[in-house]
Amino acid sequence: MNKVITISREFGSGGREFGRRLAEELGFDYYDKEIISEIAKKTSMSEEFIKEVTDKKPHNLFPITFGHTFIYIDNYYPLHQANDIYIEQNNIIKEMAQRSNCIIIGRCADYILEDKDPFRIFIYADMESKVKRCKERAPEGEDLSDKELRKKINSVNKGRAQYYEYYTGRNWGDKLNYDLCINTTNANIKELVEVVAKLFK
Amino acid sequence: MNKVITISREFGSGGREFGRRLAEELGFDYYDKEIISEIAKKTSMSEEFIKEVTDKKPHNLFPITFGHTFIYIDNYYPLHQANDIYIEQNNIIKEMAQRSNCIIIGRCADYILEDKDPFRIFIYADMESKVKRCKERAPEGEDLSDKELRKKINSVNKGRAQYYEYYTGRNWGDKLNYDLCINTTNANIKELVEVVAKLFK
Incomplete structure (x- = not known):
């Protein structure tokens, strides 16, 4: 049976970098945004839309009707689309776990793969450290204050x-x-991964 | 500077066994009940009393007075005794960390030694697993139901x-x-320690 590590992570904790480096160190496949791309391939939805839907709690939207016209409120989408995406995500994650030793980032993979007994990691840090990391890695042109x-x-x-x-x-x-x-507070992720990788060797 | 690992642990999670075995595996000194014994040596209090006081939140007891007689309620003790014990515990834990590489179980050592940057571990498990462990290790004559x-x-x-x-x-x-x-749920502590010890080698 393949070895599967799932990584859930707080935004700003360096969990994605941790996962990518750990996969490199262990020679495991790495799945993160690849899951979104595969869902897009299998459905008619755009990667952007799928990303948005899988980033928050689904909203059950009862469309407002004006006469015979349905109106959806901006940024909302029907629940069934979120559920369709979740089902597709479910299948794809199970296929990935079947394929090879791998690391899967986020997307409820720890729960979806429960019967395969994956090794489940949660990566977190204190707020100061998360703010610092986000600043260092801000996309060009983004200049948010600490408060923002x-x-x-x-x-x-x-x-x-x-x-x-x-x-x-x-x-x-x-x-x-x-x-x-x-806890990745004050940690150098590269050095941390070198140590944590020993657990799987 | 000595390496210090502090271990906080849920009752029933196997944290004490984990700490003892990890200390053996790493060749570190191990401090658990030894802390109580040292406090007893340095104060005039019994080990039993110290154990009771350091197991729960101190109570500030205002003695009930009947005429000129103070009455203390059973199982309560004056707050200053709890604080005296905490101060002694504080000194002893700092001395231990100064002495050698060591593992210290519980007793706020992670907080007390904060400026020495100890490696702080928390050991936990789900309730079913804790009940099972307590049953297996019950003192002779104790026959509690799962509910108890x-x-x-x-x-x-x-x-x-x-x-x-x-x-x-x-x-x-x-x-x-x-x-x-x-998380020690379903884990074999001996095998777990062999893996975790690699982090410190």
Whole structure:
């Protein structure tokens, strides 16, 4: 049976870099945005739309009707689309786990693969450290204040928590859902991965 | 500078066994009940009393007076005794960390040694696993039902949480207070320690 490591991570904690480096170190396949691309290939939806839907809790939208015209409110989408995406994501993640030793980032993979007993990691850090990391890695042209960054970090993490809770019925970040929780506050991710990789060798 | 690992642990999670075996594996000194014995040596209090006081939140007892007689309620003790013990514990833990590479179990050592940057581990497990472990290791003559064990586990852990919160102002078990949180649900502690020890070699 393939070895599968799932990584859930707080936005700004360096979890994605941690996962990518750990996959390199172990020679495992690495799936993150690749999951979005595969869902897009299998559905008629754009990667952008799928990303948006899988970033937060689905909204059940009852369209407003004006006479015979349905009107959807901006930024909302019908629940069935979110569920279609989740089902596709479910199948793709199971296929990936079947294919090879791999690391899967986010997207409820710890829950979806539960019967395959993956090794479940949660990566987190304190707020100061998350703000610092986001600043260092800000996309060109983004110049948010610390206050704005804290707001953004909280908002992204709230979305992840709600999405996870909606589809798994569990609390995102609750220690009991993971085998190992790793604090990356003040850590050098590259050095940290070299140490953590030993656990799997 | 000596390497210091602090281990906080839920009652029933196997954290003490984990710490003892990890110390053996790494050749580190191991301090658990030894802390109580040293406090007893340095104060005029019995080990039993010290253990009781350091197991839960200190109570500030205003003695009830009947005429000129003070009456203390059973199982309560004056707050200053709890604080005296905490101060002694503080000194002893700092001395231990100064002495050699070591592992220290519980007793707010992660907080007390904060400026020495210890590696802080939290050991936890799900309730079913904690009940199972307590059953396997029950003292002779103890034959508690699952329900009674759950109650005991919750009560001990509540005491630890309150004691920790009282002296550190932090939430016991909150991921952010630890570098690594390890879930021992269904784990064989001996095998787990062999893997985790690699992190420190």
